[in-house]
Amino acid sequence: MARSGGQAALSDEVIKKRLLAEDAIEHKNLQGALSYYEAGVALDPAWAQGWYNAALIYAEQQDYFDAAFYMKHYLILLPDAPDATAAKEKLLLWRPKPRNLVASSGVKSQIASTA
DSSP states (O other), rough: BBBBOOOBOOOOHHHHHHHHHHHHHHTTOOOEEEHHHHHHHHOOOOOOHHHHHHHHHHHHOHHHHHHHHHHHHHHHHOTTTTTTTHHHHHHHHHTTTTTTSSSOOOOOOOOHOOO
């Protein structure tokens, strides 16, 4: 079974990490969500949406170095994604920024659905 873009289906364990991350975001626990996304991409390094969502959370926490790292991995996995241009623009903004320079932009509204 394949996801859109030709990616293999997520394992049950990665789906569990995704669901726990989404629940943590609903409860305003960004650090918890980040831990679940990181665990998910460790289990399945090809899980592009996990890399993307972790990047947004790192940016929300004003950790632009790690945000850029995770967004770069997303773009490596999905260079032709519909949001690739926006992701590249975020990457360009984050790379030169120190951790506390930019105000956060609201992760919850930007986290994409992985359904």
